[in-house]
Amino acid sequence: MPSETYDLAGLRAALTAAGEPWMAGPNRLTQMTPDERRRLLGVKPPPGAPSIADVARDVRASKAERAAAARVKAVGAPSAFDLRNVGGANYVTPVRDQGNCGSCVAFGTLAAVESTLSLQRGDPNLAVDLSESHLFHCMGPGSGGASCNNGWWPTYALDLLRDQGVVDEACYPYVDNDAGCGGLCGDAANRVLKTTGWQDLTGNPAGIKEWVSTRGAVTACFIVYDDFFAYQPGQIYRNVVQSADPGGHCVAIVGYDDAGGYWICKNSWNTWFGDQGYFLIAYGEVGIESWGNFGVTGIENTGWQTDTVTGLWTINEERNAWAYFSRLGWRKVSPDSDAIFLDQLMHLAAAKASGSQVSFYELQSVIKQVYVF
Secondary structure: OOOOOOOHHHHHHHHHHOOOOOOOOOOOHHHOOHHHHHHOOOEOOOOOOOOHHHHHHHHHHOHHHHHHHHHOOOOOOOOEEEOOOEOOEOOOOOOOEOOOOOOHHHHHHHHHHHHHHHHHHOOOOOOOOEOHHHHHHHHHHHOOOOEOOOEEOHHHHHHHHHHOOEOEOOOOOOOOOOOOOOOOOOOHHHOOEEEEEEEEOOOOHHHHHHHHHHOOOEEEEEEEOHHHHHOOOOOEEOOOOOOOOOEEEEEEEEEEEOOOOEEEEEOOEOOOOOEOOEEEEEOOOOOOOOOOOEEEEEEEOOEEEEEEEEEEEEOOOOOOEEEEEOOOEEEEEOOOOHHHHHHHHHHHHHHHHHOOEEEEEEEOOEEEEEEEO
16 A cells, blocks of 8 residues: 555455455544554564564465354354343443554453453443553563553563552553653552463464353454554454555454354554444454463452352461352451451351341452441
């Protein structure tokens, strides 16, 4: 395509020649310069991994096989699923905007974490908004060399989320430049959310379907050619024009449809892109289910919770007891001191016996304070 203007007419001609697999149209992206569009991407494969060009050649050569593999129905998973409508409930947080920075890895990863947390707590109204800047600008440069110009890779982000955690957006608001890291809120140490780990689902479309339908969104990277920038709402994207220098982008898979043969993806280019920030992409296309697919295994919870105690477990070890809550599952009773441990255990036992709800503060899934209603 021309270097400074988007060749929409040429793309439409290519789509016609290909049998009109989808309709292209103008949008904010087609009005940008190539450099501005490139800035919206941000995948940088780790050392020793195939380059973007290598991945692009591989997925082109095996597109038909990948599409056929993705169409196979996953055992135990429904044939269609959308985290935005689970029995009428939406377990996906609002679409964000990465701005003029190649920070898509942070957005695609945290979209998966937020969805996982909402689903794990069974609360579609959970107010969770994690800080992409804390993950990308504060911790990313020291782990994988994250920057707006260079991009990043999901495993670096996932390791940091497991080992160090991330604060909420209000504690460190997003900026779309490499201004460094400063200005974290004063109580940042008490606002960190950690994950328990992650699982590689790359090249396993059945596993991705099962994960999305039971555990939450999945981070996904894919090859971006120029034709993707002309995507329109309601279309199922299939690559028809291969750019000489493709890029890489990361998003979150939030659903799928076997009958239609597509994935539902949450992007980070604001709600003006696609269908209010989402897009559909056909199975087997541009590496969407075979390059950089990862699921978050769980969340170490921090914050105030309200629930009903339905079980208690103790063992003949010093300060080792757990409470089971009807909605949240198992939580460890604080072992900080004998007095705190026995006081909490007494309140939890009384609440279980009476069926009363309790309000408690947990720090990384450990109960620190308890109030009985």
